[in-house]
Amino acid sequence: MGGYVLWWGRKDAFPGADGSTITQATGTNQNAETIILYGTDGTTELIEDKNGYCKVSITTEGILSENTSQTYSVKHPLTVIYNSFSVWDWYTNTENHNDDLWGDGEHKSDYDPCPLGWRVSQDGIWNDFEENTKYYSQGTPTSAGNSTISNGVLYNDFVWFPAGGRIFTTGTRSNVGNNVFLWSSTVSGTSAKNIYCSMGGVLHISTYGRTNALSIRCVQE
Numbered sequence: 001m002g003g004y005v006l007w008w009g010r011k012d013a014f015p016g017a018d019g020s021t022i023t024q025a026t027g028t029n030q031n032a033e034t035i036i037l038y039g040t041d042g043t044t045e046l047i048e049d050k051n052g053y054c055k056v057s058i059t060t061e062g063i064l065s066e067n068t069s070q071t072y073s074v075k076h077p078l079t080v081i082y083n084s085f086s087v088w089d090w091y092t093n094t095e096n097h098n099d100d101l102w103g104d105g106e107h108k109s110d111y112d113p114c115p116l117g118w119r120v121s122q123d124g125i126w127n128d129f130e131e132n133t134k135y136y137s138q139g140t141p142t143s144a145g146n147s148t149i150s151n152g153v154l155y156n157d158f159v160w161f162p163a164g165g166r167i168f169t170t171g172t173r174s175n176v177g178n179n180v181f182l183w184s185s186t187v188s189g190t191s192a193k194n195i196y197c198s199m200g201g202v203l204h205i206s207t208y209g210r211t212n213a214l215s216i217r218c219v220q221e
Contacts, residue, residue: 003164007090008183008192008210009101011111012077016164016215017176037078046078058083058093068092080213082169087190088209095190097210102185112185114218121219123186123193129155129202151177153197161197167213181214 004013015035037046037054046054056063058081063069068091069081081090091098103109108119151163165176175181180197184205187193191207194214208214 003162003215005164005167005213005215006113006183007080007213008208009091009098009111010073011113012073013113014078014080014167014213017173039078054078055080055082057081058090064093067094067096068098070098080167081211083211084169088169088211089190090211097187097190099187105185108221113216117221118218119221120183120185120216123184123195123205125184125217125219126182126195126205129195153180153202161217162215163197164215166208169209169211181208181212183214183216 003016005016006013015037017035038044039046054076056076056079058064058069063072063081065071070091073079073081073090083089083093085093087093087095087097089097091101100109102112102120105122108114112119114120153161153163155161161180161182163175163177163180165174165179166181167173178198180195182195184193184195188207191209193205193207196203196206
């Protein structure tokens, strides 16, 4: 599979796309399915919609407490909190973002999802990525071809980054098998920085709203 994904700043990961050879179109018109999420009893499927996620709008009564949804997110780790307003943040519905949810640039936070001794990487970790970093489609270096979840980028002939795609702010899965998206802990205004790779090459750094769910890569502290 394409690995787990996280909404920026949240401590709990969500399953990625199901299967190992899913062929699909680019963008949102695709057939990738989400690995099923189960409730705390281990048997009840969370099937609120076709994406397999239990979702709730940040404007729903009881989500916000003192203008943040952090407490709710901790109590409901399997629920996606979406925000369709211009702040694009699951954490708040105002401009008062929390830029240190995954650390302050020097130290990891309690909400960093990586294990002890590891942390979510900052944006500078990818400075030596090159535009000609090899992109693989079903095991073969390529710059075109079918989008399958087994695709990905091989960095320095050593580290594999699967093309797990992302999940939009609304919970819709996109670009599985076509793009590599990796969050950093570094913010940029109301958004956060990430690396973006495609069959056509590597875009060193991009930015997305914090209500997108991307993969991460932990690095040693």
